[in-house]
Structure formats: structure tokens, C-alpha cells
Amino acid sequence: MGSYRVCVCFQRRFKAAEAVPPAETKELFTKYAQGGTHMNAEQLRHFLVEVQGDESVSDAQPIVEQVLQKRHHIAKFTRNTLTLEDFHHYLFDPELNPPIGSQVHQDMKAPLSHYFIYAGHNSYLTGNQLSSDCSDVPIIKALNRGVRVVELDIWPKSTKDDVLVLQGRYFYFSFKG
Known part of the structure; x- marks a missing residue:
């Protein structure tokens, strides 16, 4: 029998990293989570009404549950609050928080840098x-x-x-x- 040589080539695999929340998102989270590490549904509702101008949200609990389900794939939630990363994911996920259509929801009188832009x-x-x-x-x-x-x-x-x-x-x- 002859000898065999084995050549093993390694391929470097890169894992897609999730974007880090920018400073503005961290500041908003801290403000609306009242300095805490988690944001509850009522705090999220205040954010949606006061910052996003969405007066139609009377209960944000379904949104919190939807974010937790999508991010953590948990059928029965062990918590009912969002972390900073969950909040950031909600803001920038087009399925959870789709871009607004042709209807303007904000007064648009502030400088452009004051708005989240897709x-x-x-x-x-x-x-x-x-x-x-x-x-x-x-x-x-x-x-x-x-x-x-x-x-x-x-x-x-x-x-x-x-x-x-x-x-x-x-x-x-x-x-x-």
C-alpha cells in the first residue's frame, strides 16, 4: 500500500454581528426606561407616543411580546420587558417597525438629525x-x-x-x- 497525504484547508467563517445600538438609541432607552436596564410596555408606549408621534398605540404589550418572540424565539416569556438590544432591534427591524408610508406622522419641523432615518x-x-x-x-x-x-x-x-x-x-x- 502506498502512503496518503491529507491536506486540510481551513476556511475562516465570519459570524454576522448584530449592530451595536448608537448613542442616540442608548440615550432614548435610558430616558424612557427611567434609568433602568429594562423597558416595560408602558414605557415603550410613552416612547412611541412622545418620540415617534404614534398616538394610536394604547397598549404596547403586544409589541413587547412580538419583539421578544422574534428575537429570542420564546413561546412562553420569562420576562415582559425589553433590554437595550431588544429596543434597538425593534427600532431598526422593518418587520416589527416598518418605515412609514407616504403619510407624515411627525411635524417635521425639527432638524433632520433629530429623526430616525431608514x-x-x-x-x-x-x-x-x-x-x-x-x-x-x-x-x-x-x-x-x-x-x-x-x-x-x-x-x-x-x-x-x-x-x-x-x-x-x-x-x-x-x-x-
């Missing part, structure tokens, strides 16, 4: 950030889903009569002006 990062990419192509199709899909801010990395062409949307200066599509 935004797209590298909205022009067809897939992952490292190896995908650029296209206008993902931008159109994002806008149809409710995204209100679209990031574009725009570079002028050498002829100065057009611009390119580039990811790392490799992939592009062009806009005709």
Missing part, C-alpha cells in the same frame, strides 16, 4: 461588499422598500462629462448627466 449603506451593490458588482437595480429596490437615504461613492470620469459610482475604485456603473 438608510442604505452601499445601496448600489448587488451582493457583498468585497466581490459584488454595482448596479442601479439595488437602489431602486431599496427605495421601494422605504429607504430614504442612499449612499453612493461617486467619482468623476477623466472626461469630466460623467460620474462613476465605484466601490473601492474597481466596480462601477455610470450616471449620465
